[in-house]
Amino acid sequence: xxxxxxxxxxxxxxxxxxxxxxxxxxxxxxxxxxxxxxxxxxxxxxxxxxxxxxxxxxxxxxxxxxxxxxxxxxxxxxxxxxxxxxxxxxxxxxxxxxxxxxxxxxxxxxxxxxxxxxxxxxxxxxxxxxxxxxxxxxxxxxxxxxxxxxxxxxxxxxxxxxxxxxxxxxxxxxxxxxxxxxx
Amino acid sequence: xxxxxxxxxxxxxxxxxxxxxxxxxxxxxxxxxxxxxxxxxxxxxxxxxxxxxxxxxxxxxxxxxxxxxxxxxxxxxxxxxxxxxxxxxxxxxxxxxxxxxxxxxxxxxxxxxxxxxxxxxxxxxxxxxxxxxxxxxxxxxxxxxxxxxxxxxxxxxxxxxxxxxxxxxxxxxxxxxxxxxxxxxxxxxxxxxxxxxxxxxxxxxxxxxxxxxxxxxxxxxxxxxxxxxxxxxxxxxxxxxxxxxxx
Numbered sequence: 406x407x408x409x410x411x412x413x414x415x416x417x418x419x420x421x422x423x424x425x426x427x428x429x430x431x432x433x434x435x436x437x438x439x440x441x442x443x444x445x446x447x448x449x450x451x452x453x454x455x456x457x458x459x460x461x462x463x464x465x466x467x468x469x470x471x472x473x474x475x476x477x478x479x480x481x482x483x484x485x486x487x488x489x490x491x492x493x494x495x496x497x498x499x500x501x502x503x504x505x506x507x508x509x510x511x512x513x514x515x516x517x518x519x520x521x522x523x524x525x526x527x528x529x530x531x532x533x534x535x536x537x538x539x540x541x542x543x544x545x546x547x548x549x550x551x552x553x554x555x556x557x558x559x560x561x562x563x564x565x566x567x568x569x570x571x572x573x574x575x576x577x578x579x580x581x582x583x584x585x586x587x588x
Numbered sequence: 589x590x591x592x593x594x595x596x597x598x599x600x601x602x603x604x605x606x607x608x609x610x611x612x613x614x615x616x617x618x619x620x621x622x623x624x625x626x627x628x629x630x631x632x633x634x635x636x637x638x639x640x641x642x643x644x645x646x647x648x649x650x651x652x653x654x655x656x657x658x659x660x661x662x663x664x665x666x667x668x669x670x671x672x673x674x675x676x677x678x679x680x681x682x683x684x685x686x687x688x689x690x691x692x693x694x695x696x697x698x699x700x701x702x703x704x705x706x707x708x709x710x711x712x713x714x715x716x717x718x719x720x721x722x723x724x725x726x727x728x729x730x731x732x733x734x735x736x737x738x739x740x741x742x743x744x745x746x747x748x749x750x751x752x753x754x755x756x757x758x759x760x761x762x763x764x765x766x767x768x769x770x771x772x773x774x775x776x777x778x779x780x781x782x783x784x785x786x787x788x789x790x791x792x793x794x795x796x797x798x799x800x801x802x803x804x805x806x807x808x809x810x811x812x813x814x815x816x817x818x819x820x821x822x823x824x825x826x827x828x829x830x831x832x833x834x835x
Binding site: 535 | 599632643644645648656
């Protein structure tokens with residue numbers, strides 16, 4: 406791939422990839438590393454992708470797999486599917502209050518959502534991917550995506566409510582979380 | 589479908605309206621249109637989704653990340669072929685075209701759903717207005733027999749021309765300023781009403797493979813298109829009877 410083409414690819418996708426990585430890794434350093442690693446893999450393997458129109462989807466899938474690989478290596482456990490769904494409807498005033506929040510506070514709230522729901526939610530909000538595209542990116546069944554979106558949104562609303570009421574959401578950095586679980 | 593099931597489905601509906609043509613959402617969207625409480629819930633849900641999406645997209649990567657990525661890519665890039673270089677040159681062009689098409693698609697999708705629902709309501713209202721069997725004359729009997737046969741798959745492309753049906757004495761009416769024909773037929777003991785109009789009344793045919801199904805009151809309608817015509821078939825006896833026909 407020429408330098409020019411690679412630069413175009415990076416310019417087109419590195420910002421949304423970073424937002425996706427930030428929601429997963431929950432700190433800037435790890436998010437930056439994930440994005441760099443994803444483009445590194447592209448530079449070494451991605452050029453073999455036959456359907457170049459699928460580059461964007463390939464990048465998101467690769468970043469997610471890389472995140473899971475790193476997390477497995479660092480022995481982080483996840484039994485998050487077992488959590489009970491917390492469902493509630495959106496009061497009208499909640500929308501106005503959320504609109505007053507700054508972007509990082511909304512990201513903090515998203516980062517507080519359980520990881521299994523966070524990945525589809527981020528693709529839904531940031532990339533505006535359809536439920537079918539999310540299923541393809543994360544390699545999970547469509548029904549699972551719909552369930553995770555539904556439950557993830559319920560969790561996000563709770564976190565946003567905490568943020569709008571002044572209660573700090575429980576933001577735990579990637580590395581700190583690892584330490585607390587292994588100690 | 590109860591409201592909880594509709595909410596479950598609608599939570600996956602993107603706030604930009606890009607899912608407006610997705611049949612998965614059709615029944616839940618219709619339910620939201622007819623149930624004020626569900627409609628209000630859906631409006632709030634979409635409002636919050638738009639706020640959250642907008643806020644998250646404001647976040648920018650840290651300074652220097654782009655340069656680090658580019659430096660890493662240059663170091664690790666393998667020798668490339670001329671073919672690959674050309675492919676990526678075309679990627680930029682393709683991305684621009686796709687962006688334009690995507691914007692057009694959103695706009696057309698919204699128009700298409702509204703037009704589809706209008707066509708469905710038009711067919712339903714006409715059916716529920718009264719019994720039309722007597723309006724067909726003798727020339728229509730062959731067409732009615734063909735439609736009544738299990739051999740003809742519905743929804744699908746129908747082997748007749750509107751002009752021929754009209755010449756045979758088929759009932760005609762107007763939808764969106766276009767001539768539309770209506771044929772009543774009986775299949776396996778159940779009466780149905782088929783409406784067909786030349787393509788153009790609806791902005792595009794997006795449901796060629798699977799029909800959009802809508803239920804209003806006790807009646808149900810399936811809408812689909814082929815290359816030449818848009819079709820609606822109504823069952824005054826509801827969705828179960830309609831599904832016996834459409835499979």
